Structure formats: structure tokens, C-alpha cells
Amino acid sequence: MTFQGLIIQILSGLSTGMVIFLIAVGLSLVFGTLRILNLAHGALYMLGAYMCYWISSVVVQTSGSFWWALLLAPVGVALFGGVVEVLLLRRIYDREHLDQYLLTFALVLVVGDLCKLAWGVEFLLVSTPWPLNGPVFVVGMPFPSYNVFLIFCGPLVFAGLWALIRYTRLGKVIRAMTYNREMANALGTNVPRVYTVVFMLGCWLAGLGGALVVPTSSAMPGMDMVVLIECFIIIVVGGLGSLPGAFLGSLIFGLVNAFGILVAPRLAVAFGFILMIIVLIIRPWGLMGKPE
Amino acid sequence: MTLSAVRKEKSVSRMIVIVVLAILAALPLVLTKGWLSLVTEMLILALAAGGLNLILGYAGMVSFGPAGLYAVGAYATALILVYTSWPFGLAFIAGPFVAAGAAVLIGWFCVRLTQVYFALLTLAFAQIIHTIIFEWYDFTKGDNGIVDIPLPELLKPIPHYYYFSLIVVALCLGLLWMIVRSPFGKTLQAMRENAQRAESVGIPVRRYQLAAFVISGFFLGVAGSLFCGFNKNVFPNYAHWIKSTEMLVVCLLGGIYNFFGPLVGSVVYLFLDKVITGYTQYWPLVLGLIIIVLLLFLRGGIAGFIAERWAQRRGSREEAS
Numbered sequence: 001m002t003f004q005g006l007i008i009q010i011l012s013g014l015s016t017g018m019v020i021f022l023i024a025v026g027l028s029l030v031f032g033t034l035r036i037l038n039l040a041h042g043a044l045y046m047l048g049a050y051m052c053y054w055i056s057s058v059v060v061q062t063s064g065s066f067w068w069a070l071l072l073a074p075v076g077v078a079l080f081g082g083v084v085e086v087l088l089l090r091r092i093y094d095r096e097h098l099d100q101y102l103l104t105f106a107l108v109l110v111v112g113d114l115c116k117l118a119w120g121v122e123f124l125l126v127s128t129p130w131p132l133n134g135p136v137f138v139v140g141m142p143f144p145s146y147n148v149f150l151i152f153c154g155p156l157v158f159a160g161l162w163a164l165i166r167y168t169r170l171g172k173v174i175r176a177m178t179y180n181r182e183m184a185n186a187l188g189t190n191v192p193r194v195y196t197v198v199f200m201l202g203c204w205l206a207g208l209g210g211a212l213v214v215p216t217s218s219a220m221p222g223m224d225m226v227v228l229i230e231c232f233i234i235i236v237v238g239g240l241g242s243l244p245g246a247f248l249g250s251l252i253f254g255l256v257n258a259f260g261i262l263v264a265p266r267l268a269v270a271f272g273f274i275l276m277i278i279v280l281i282i283r284p285w286g287l288m289g290k291p292e
Numbered sequence: 293m294t295l296s297a298v299r300k301e302k303s304v305s306r307m308i309v310i311v312v313l314a315i316l317a318a319l320p321l322v323l324t325k326g327w328l329s330l331v332t333e334m335l336i337l338a339l340a341a342g343g344l345n346l347i348l349g350y351a352g353m354v355s356f357g358p359a360g361l362y363a364v365g366a367y368a369t370a371l372i373l374v375y376t377s378w379p380f381g382l383a384f385i386a387g388p389f390v391a392a393g394a395a396v397l398i399g400w401f402c403v404r405l406t407q408v409y410f411a412l413l414t415l416a417f418a419q420i421i422h423t424i425i426f427e428w429y430d431f432t433k434g435d436n437g438i439v440d441i442p443l444p445e446l447l448k449p450i451p452h453y454y455y456f457s458l459i460v461v462a463l464c465l466g467l468l469w470m471i472v473r474s475p476f477g478k479t480l481q482a483m484r485e486n487a488q489r490a491e492s493v494g495i496p497v498r499r500y501q502l503a504a505f506v507i508s509g510f511f512l513g514v515a516g517s518l519f520c521g522f523n524k525n526v527f528p529n530y531a532h533w534i535k536s537t538e539m540l541v542v543c544l545l546g547g548i549y550n551f552f553g554p555l556v557g558s559v560v561y562l563f564l565d566k567v568i569t570g571y572t573q574y575w576p577l578v579l580g581l582i583i584i585v586l587l588l589f590l591r592g593g594i595a596g597f598i599a600e601r602w603a604q605r606r607g608s609r610e611e612a613s
Binding site for chain 1: 348354356401404405407408409411412413415416417419420423424427533537540541544548574576577579580581583584587588591
């Protein structure tokens, strides 16, 4: 492979990795704080994608409508998530794992079908928004400028979340609750409110990821499970509940995927799983996680 | 409960089993072929869910990937029938053993982890099985599936295959019943309640979990082989996570802490599936709403609910007398 080809491959791996990071970090954050593995996280991502399509091509008709959609769709998903948390999830925090899996799985089915009812089963594409619709030239090769934008979104959100968790009051509470939930309870944290806020934040991230992919890979049925399984791989590799872990996991996953496609295109899906299995055997708590 | 009451309960449940078996044996006389196919499907799904429930309900190991082993059983039988001249009986028996072999390999990795990680790793292995079937086109025919699997003449009519399934499923469920009642089964339940305590009284927890995983895989393989003969075609989506979830839902619907739960769940699930898909294509939406209602209002599933009511009634009667 040429040097230019290598660079382009790395860049495309990074852009996939950084979008999936936004989604995986939401899942990881929700798991770390609420101790729930939210199977519906992928469905919320899909909802974000459809909302983005809907807002940018039906609701807002002016130019630059995509940017409005990018702003509003994640908020819509977060509000939906807030309702779900208050009405449903809140009732099963003290239940067994199986009940939690099944409730969130039921949400996968419901959200999936509601999206079908609302938007049908066609692939819905939004054209790449101005001013990112042209290519940029990297080492003399053209590369979509929108994908460069995607690469920057990841570190930006990472920095934002890191600052939130490090410097704000909410962040302190989240850290305390991840560290020792009973103690945080005992010290008088308003746990239900924190849960709702964290869950909405997770949904916002999923929605953001969904909105961002619509110009590159369209909104379609089934996109939710593909992304969910990729997120599983990432947070297991990085460590469940770990923010830097999700970032590292996404980077590795994006690159493994980009180069896996070159080596054996048909088995690319399996590479991610093999990565996950290796990590689970050598370091079951993940690269950046802590052993329980 | 007194000893005579226990004996009475035993004879009552034995009576119920005999009556149910008699009704099932008489069904081909009254049902049309379409409905008989549905009952055959119910029997096979009941066996799969029953096998899954050995680890789910009894050993407390939440597996996300039972369909992987189910598909291994189905594909093993299908591939042997298509590529070799083995008789059907041998190919049918080989399926479960191949599935159990795969379960040894997968289980060896999986039982080293607990809870969420166990669930995720079982899911990963099931997806790998799915990918292998999907991509190994030369051997497994990929997403075209293996179609027109040759069956012996004797098993071709629907009622004949129904009886064959009924006998196999009844035998397997009888075996499962003996397993969960055996000291081995009791040990699994003790591990489910408190793995640490079980470990401290000298039970090799990992080895027991692996054994349960392999036995469960064997019965999933039987169900897969049966379904292979029933459908005469096999497809990669047998290993798909949707199939796995279907089995989990069936167990939950019926109740995982009751031996008959998965059987009841299978009947109710496939019946609802058949009826509701007749009215609307949005079966997943209805199923999702059913699961939510079940989880919030009917904990313990249908069989659990009935058993609880039964116990309540008898309790009040005993108090009165």
C-alpha cells in the first residue's frame, strides 16, 4: 500500500471511530452511573438520525437546515429519553439484570417500529451541508471535508465531557455515584434527579451521533443494532463506565475496522469481536477499566 | 407442607403431564395442517427455551446468545444431510453433539466472566457463529441458506413429523426435569442464589457452570436439529440475536423460576405471533409493549403467576379447614 493510501485509510478509520465514540461514551456513561446496560441506546441513535432527516428536509426549509437539525435532533432524543426514564426505567433499578435487559430490549422494538411507522423503511439521506460539501486534499489525495469535521467532533465532545465531569458539581456527583453509590445516597444526593439528567445526557450523545451520520450513511431501519453491537465492543475493550476507555476503544475499533476491510473485506465484522474476546480474556475489566 | 400433601401434589402434577401428553397425541385428529405446524413449532421452541432456562433460571447465567448453539445444531444436521449419505437418524443425533462441542469451546471462555460480561461474551460468540455461517459461502451457502434438505419418506407428512417432534421434545424435557431435580440441579440453584457461598462450601462453581452451559447447548442443539427437519431449510438468521432474544422473551413470558414456564411461554408467544401478525405488520411494537407490561405488572411470568395464585388459594383453604 502506498503512503497516501495508508494516511487516507487512517483518516477514514478515525472518522468512523470518532462518531462511534459519541454513541459509545453515552452508553458507558449511563452504565457507569445508573448501572444499567441500555440496549435501547442504539435505538435512540436511530431516532436521532431520523429526527435529523425530518428536521433538515421537512421542518426547516431554509438553507443551512442541517445545522438546525444537528442542534435540535439530539435535544429531541434527550427529551424522549427523559420521559422514558421517568415513566419506565425508574421502576426497575433495583431489579435483576435480566429484567433490565428485557425492558430496554422492549424499548428497542417499540422505538424501531415507531420509526418505521413515522418514516417508512426507505434509506433517507441528507446531502452534505454547506460549507463541508467539498473535498480537502490530504497528502495530495482528496478526502471528504465532512469526515474531517467528524474527526474533530470526537475530541471536542470528549473534552467537553471531561470538563463536565472534572469541574462541575454534577460531575462530582456522577463521579461519587460511580465510585460508591450507597455512600453517595447516604450523603444526601438527589439520586433520582441525577439519574434522569445522566440518562438524558446519554440520550443526547446518542442523538448527536445519529444526526451526524445521516449525511454520510443515511437513516435506515436496522442501523440501531449494528451500532449497539459496535458500542458493546468498544466499551468492553475500553472498560465499562470509563470515559477515556471509550475514547481509546473507539480509536482502536475505528482503525481495526478500516484496516480489517483491506485485509479481509468479508470478515471485517468478525475482527471487532475477536478484539473484544482477546481483551475479555487478557483484561476482563477493559484496557482503562478497574477490576471490580 | 405434610408428606401426604407432597405426595398428593406429585400425583396431581403427574396427572397434568399425562393429560397434556394425551391431548397433544390426539391433536393431529382434530387440527388442520397449518395449526399442526404451529404446534410443532411451539414444541420445538419450548425445548429450546427449556434448554436455555437451565442456565438462565436455574443457574442464573444470563446468556444473550442461545441462538448461536441452536444454529450450530441445525446447520450440523443440515450439512451432514446435504454433503454425506448418512441416514437421517445419525445426522439428527450428530447435530446436538456438535452443538455441545461448540458449547464446550465457547463456555470455556464465557464462564470465566460473570454477569454483564458473560452476557456480552455469549452475544459476541453467537454473532461470530452468525458471521461464519453468513460469510463461508462455499460451505454453508451464506445468506441463501441450505434449502430442500432431504428427509426420509416416513417423516415427510406433517402429522408424522409432528409425532416425531413430540416424542423427541417429551423425552428431552423429561431428561431436563430429571437434571433439575438431581443433586446437580440443586447445586446450580445454590450457585444462582449465592455463588460465593457455594464456592466456600467446596463447589467448583466454574466447572458446574461450564457443565450447565454444555448441557443447555446440547438441548438447544436438539431443538435446532428438529427445526432443521421441520423447516427443511436452514438460514443464517437462526443464529441472529433476534432469535436469541425471542428465546429469552419466551422464558420470561412463561416465567424463569418455574420448570413449565418456558413451555407455557412458547405456546403463548407463538400463538400471539400468529394472531397478531395476521392483523398488523407491527408485531415487534406489540411484542415490546407486551414485554413492558409483563415486566411492570406480571413479574414471575404466566406460570409463576398461576403457581402463586394456586398456592394462595390452597393456603387459604388449608387455613379454613
